[in-house]
Amino acid sequence: MTVTLADVAARAGVSPATVSRVLSGNYPVAEATRARVLRAVDDLDYVVNGPASALAAANSDLVGILVNDIADPFFGIMAGAIQSEMGPAVPPAADAWGPGQAPGGPQGRVATGPAGPAPAAEKLAVVCNTNGSPERELTYLTLLQRQRAAAVVLTGSAADGPEHTERLAAKVARLVAAGTRVVLCGRPPVAGALALTFDNRGGARRLTEHLLTLGHRRVGYIAGPAERTTTRHRLEGHLAALAAHGLPAQAPGTQAPGTQPGGAPAAAPEPPPLVVHGAYDRASGYDAACELLRREPGITALVAANDTVALGACAALRDMGLSIPRDVSVTGFDDLPFSADAAPALSTVRLPLYEAGARAGRLALGREAPPPGGVAMIRAELMIRDSTAPPPAPGR
Amino acid sequence: MTVTLADVAARAGVSPATVSRVLSGNYPVAEATRARVLRAVDDLDYVVNGPASALAAANSDLVGILVNDIADPFFGIMAGAIQSEMGPAVPPAADAWGPGQAPGGPQGRVATGPAGPAPAAEKLAVVCNTNGSPERELTYLTLLQRQRAAAVVLTGSAADGPEHTERLAAKVARLVAAGTRVVLCGRPPVAGALALTFDNRGGARRLTEHLLTLGHRRVGYIAGPAERTTTRHRLEGHLAALAAHGLPAQAPGTQAPGTQPGGAPAAAPEPPPLVVHGAYDRASGYDAACELLRREPGITALVAANDTVALGACAALRDMGLSIPRDVSVTGFDDLPFSADAAPALSTVRLPLYEAGARAGRLALGREAPPPGGVAMIRAELMIRDSTAPPPAPGR
DNA sequence: CTGTTAGCGCCTTCAG
DNA sequence: CTGAAGGCGCTAACAG
Numbered sequence: 001m002t003v004t005l006a007d008v009a010a011r012a013g014v015s016p017a018t019v020s021r022v023l024s025g026n027y028p029v030a031e032a033t034r035a036r037v038l039r040a041v042d043d044l045d046y047v048v049n050g051p052a053s054a055l056a057a058a059n060s061d062l063v064g065i066l067v068n069d070i071a072d073p074f075f076g077i078m079a080g081a082i083q084s085e086m087g088p089a090v091p092p093a094a095d096a097w098g099p100g101q102a103p104g105g106p107q108g109r110v111a112t113g114p115a116g117p118a119p120a121a122e123k124l125a126v127v128c129n130t131n132g133s134p135e136r137e138l139t140y141l142t143l144l145q146r147q148r149a150a151a152v153v154l155t156g157s158a159a160d161g162p163e164h165t166e167r168l169a170a171k172v173a174r175l176v177a178a179g180t181r182v183v184l185c186g187r188p189p190v191a192g193a194l195a196l197t198f199d200n201r202g203g204a205r206r207l208t209e210h211l212l213t214l215g216h217r218r219v220g221y222i223a224g225p226a227e228r229t230t231t232r233h234r235l236e237g238h239l240a241a242l243a244a245h246g247l248p249a250q251a252p253g254t255q256a257p258g259t260q261p262g263g264a265p266a267a268a269p270e271p272p273p274l275v276v277h278g279a280y281d282r283a284s285g286y287d288a289a290c291e292l293l294r295r296e297p298g299i300t301a302l303v304a305a306n307d308t309v310a311l312g313a314c315a316a317l318r319d320m321g322l323s324i325p326r327d328v329s330v331t332g333f334d335d336l337p338f339s340a341d342a343a344p345a346l347s348t349v350r351l352p353l354y355e356a357g358a359r360a361g362r363l364a365l366g367r368e369a370p371p372p373g374g375v376a377m378i379r380a381e382l383m384i385r386d387s388t389a390p391p392p393a394p395g396r
Numbered sequence: 397m398t399v400t401l402a403d404v405a406a407r408a409g410v411s412p413a414t415v416s417r418v419l420s421g422n423y424p425v426a427e428a429t430r431a432r433v434l435r436a437v438d439d440l441d442y443v444v445n446g447p448a449s450a451l452a453a454a455n456s457d458l459v460g461i462l463v464n465d466i467a468d469p470f471f472g473i474m475a476g477a478i479q480s481e482m483g484p485a486v487p488p489a490a491d492a493w494g495p496g497q498a499p500g501g502p503q504g505r506v507a508t509g510p511a512g513p514a515p516a517a518e519k520l521a522v523v524c525n526t527n528g529s530p531e532r533e534l535t536y537l538t539l540l541q542r543q544r545a546a547a548v549v550l551t552g553s554a555a556d557g558p559e560h561t562e563r564l565a566a567k568v569a570r571l572v573a574a575g576t577r578v579v580l581c582g583r584p585p586v587a588g589a590l591a592l593t594f595d596n597r598g599g600a601r602r603l604t605e606h607l608l609t610l611g612h613r614r615v616g617y618i619a620g621p622a623e624r625t626t627t628r629h630r631l632e633g634h635l636a637a638l639a640a641h642g643l644p645a646q647a648p649g650t651q652a653p654g655t656q657p658g659g660a661p662a663a664a665p666e667p668p669p670l671v672v673h674g675a676y677d678r679a680s681g682y683d684a685a686c687e688l689l690r691r692e693p694g695i696t697a698l699v700a701a702n703d704t705v706a707l708g709a710c711a712a713l714r715d716m717g718l719s720i721p722r723d724v725s726v727t728g729f730d731d732l733p734f735s736a737d738a739a740p741a742l743s744t745v746r747l748p749l750y751e752a753g754a755r756a757g758r759l760a761l762g763r764e765a766p767p768p769g770g771v772a773m774i775r776a777e778l779m780i781r782d783s784t785a786p787p788p789a790p791g792r
Numbered sequence: 793c794t795g796t797t798a799g800c801g802c803c804t805t806c807a808g
Numbered sequence: 809c810t811g812a813a814g815g816c817g818c819t820a821a822c823a824g
Binding site for chain 1: 450542708
C-alpha cells in the first residue's frame with residue numbers, strides 16, 4: 001500500500017541501507033547515488049515511516065510543549081517562540097531536505113561537511129493544552145514519554161502543593177532517565193530539568209512599590225487561582241512590598257503599622273481582607289474588582305494578577321463610574337500585546353515571553369549551553385503607562 | 397535500560413501477547429491475570445513504546461492540529477476545542493477506544509484499579525503553528541504523515557492561489573490515502589477532506605449592510621493579507637453589500653451609482669480606493685485606519701477584517717481625537733472574548749469558534765457523522781453593540 | 793482465555 | 809563507499 005524504503009531502494013537500484021544513509025545524511029554517500037536516491041524518493045513520493053524509524057533508532061523527532069491555556073496569548077507567545085526554534089538544523093546552508101524538498105541547490109549541502117554536531121532533522125514541535133489540570137499534565141507527559149519524545153518544555157505556572165510537585169518530579173526524572181530533555185519555562189525548577197523562571201516575586205514587588213511611592217495606601221489585590229505557583233509568587237511580592245512600607249497585608253485603611261491581624265473578634269469588626277482570588281481571566285477580574293470595592297470603597301489602587309484580569313477590573317471600574325487612573329489606579333502583569341492598547345494604556349510588568357520561549361526551545365534541542373546550575377532567572381521589567389497615577393486628594 | 401513489554405510479561409508470569417491485550421483492552425482477558433499484569437505494569441513503571449506499537453499496528457494515536465498563529469486567540473479557541481474532544485473516550489462508561497473502535501466488551505476494563513496506569517486510547521492532540529506560511533503548512537503535513545497521524549485538522553484561512561491550493565490538495569489526498577482523516581475547520585473545502593467552513597462572505601455582507609442601513613455611505617475597509625482565502629471572502633461580502641446599494645466599491649464620496657471606475661486619468665483625479673490590506677493584527681489596523689482617513693477624511697465607518705484589527709483601528713481613531721461611534725463607526729469580525737469588553741463594545745460578527753472546533757474534533761475521530769457532501773457551512777451571527785451608530789449629521 | 797509465531801519498516805554494525 | 813543481516817518493541821493472526 002504505502003511506499004517503503006525498500007521500494008525506493010529498488011527504484012534507485014541500491015540497497016535499503018544506502019537510502020537510509022542518504023536520508024539521514026549522517027554518513028558519506030557518493031554524490032551520484034545520492035542524487036539517484038533522492039530522485040527515486042521524489043518520484044515515489046516517499047515519506048519516512050516515523051514510528052519505524054523511531055523504533056530502530058530509539059529516538060524520535062517529537063518535541064512536546066505543555067501549556068495551561070492555549071487560548072491565552074501568554075502561552076501562545078511562548079509556544080510560538082519555542083516552535084520557532086525547532087526549524088531545520090543550524091544557521092548555515094540550512095539543509096531542509098525532507099521527503100519532498102529535493103536537494104535544495106545544485107549540490108545542496110555537499111561541501112558543507114559536518115558544519116556542526118549533525119544536520120539535525122526538522123523537529124515536530126507540538127503543543128499540548130493541559131487546561132491547567134495537573135492530571136492532564138501528567139497524562140500528556142506519559143503520552144509524550146510513550147512517543148519517546150526528544151524533549152519536553154513545560155510552560156507557565158505549576159500546580160502548587162506537595163503531592164503534585166512530587167508526582168511531577170518523579171515523572172520528570174523518568175523522562176530524563178529515558179533520554180528526553182526536559183525544560184521548564186516560566187516555572188519553578190524541578191530536579192533534573194533545566195529551568196527558566198520568571199521573577200514573578202520581584203516584578204510584583206516593584207509594581208506595588210511603584211503604587212506606594214505614588215502615595216497609595218489602600219491597595220486591593222486580585223490574585224489568580226490559589227493553587228498555582230505563579231499566583232503565590234506574585235502575591236508574595238505584593239505583600240513584601242506592603243510589609244516593607246509597614247502596611248499590614250490586609251489593612252483596609254491607613255492602619256498603624258504593627259497592628260496584629262488577629263485582633264479582637266467581636267468588639268472591633270475584623271477588617272475585610274483586600275485580596276481576592278479568581279481565575280486568570282477577564283471575568284474574574286471584573287467580579288473581583290466589584291467585590292474589593294464593596295469591601296473597601298476607599299481603595300485607590302487595584303493590583304491584578306495579570307493583564308487580562310486587569311482589563312476585567314478596568315471594565316468593572318468603568319461600569320461603576322470610576323475613572324482610571326484619576327479615581328483608581330490599576331496595574332497588570334505580563335505586558336501582553338493588547339495591554340499597551342487598552343484605554344488607558346496599562347501600567348504593568350513586562351515578561352520577555354518570546355525571548356524566554358526561544359531560549360527554552362534552544363535549550364530543549366541542546367543548541368544552547370544550559371545556565372549555571374541549570375536554572376536561570378528571567379528579569380521582569382516595570383512598564384509604567386497611563387493606568388497609574390497618584391491617588392485622589394484625601395478629601396476628594 | 398528501559399523496561400519493555402517482555403519485562404512486564406515476565407514479572408507477571410504471562411506471555412507478552414497477554415500483556416499487550418490487557419493494555420489495549422480490546423480482547424478478553426481473565427480478570428485475575430489482568431490484575432496481575434496491571435500490577436506488574438505499575439511496579440515496573442512501564443510505559444508503552446509508542447513507535448513500536450505504532451509500527452506494529454500501523455497506526456498511531458497522534459492527531460495534528462494546524463493553526464496559522466498560535467498566539468492569536470482565534471486559533472487558540474478552536475485548537476482548545478478540538479483538543480477537548482480528544483479525551484479518553486465518550487461520555488458514559490462506554491469505552492470506545494483502541495486503534496479502531498473495539499468491541500467495548502460488556503465490562504471492558506470496568507473493574508480496573510485506580511485510574512489504571514496507562515488507560516491508553518487517549519489521543520495525543522497536538523497543535524502545530526504554521527505562522528501562516530504555506531511552506532511550513534506542507535512541511536508539518538509531511539511530518540504528521542511521517543508519524544502516521546490518525547487525523548489532521550487544518551484551521552483558519554488557507555493561502556489563496558492555484559499553486560498552493562493544488563499542492564495542498566495533493567498532500568491531503570496522500571494523507572487520506574494513507575488512512576489519515578483530514579478535517580478542515582474554518583477553511584474552504586478540499587477534495588477528500590471533511591470541511592466546516594465559516595460563512596465569511598455572508599457575515600461580512602450583513603455587517604456592511606448594517607452600516608449602510610444606519611445611513612453610512614463612506615465606508616473604509618481594512619482587509620487582511622491579500623493572499624488568504626478568508627480575506628478574500630470577507631472582502632467579497634463587503635463589496636457585495638456595497639454593490640447591492642449601488643455604491644461602487646472604492647467610491648470615496650457619495651458618488652452616483654454606475655460611474656465607471658476607469659475614468660479619465662488626468663482630468664478628474666482617480667478617487668483613492670477605500671480598501672487597505674494588512675496583517676491580521678492590531679498594528680495593521682492602526683496603520684490602515686490612519687491611511688484610510690488620510691485618503692478620505694469623510695469616512696464615517698470603518699469595517700475591519702477582524703476584531704484585533706478593529707481594536708487597532710479604534711486606537712488610531714482615538715489618537716486622532718475622533719469619537720466612536722459618534723464620529724466614526726467601527727466593526728470587527730469573529731467576536732473574540734475581548735471584543736465585548738472593548739470601549740466601546742465592538743459591533744462584530746460572531747463565529748462559533750469553540751463549537752466548530754469541537755465538531756471538527758469529533759469528525760476527526762469519527763465520533764460524529766460527516767455532514768452531507770462532507771462540507772458544512774457554519775453560520776455567522778451579527779452582534780450589534782456600541783461601536784456602530786448612524787453617521788454624524790451631514791453638516792456636522 | 794492464553795501462548796506461539798511472524799513480521800511491521802528502518803537503522804546499524806559488520807563485511808566487502 | 810555500499811551491501812547483507814539482525815533486531816528495535818509490539819501486535820496480530822493462529823493454534824492450543
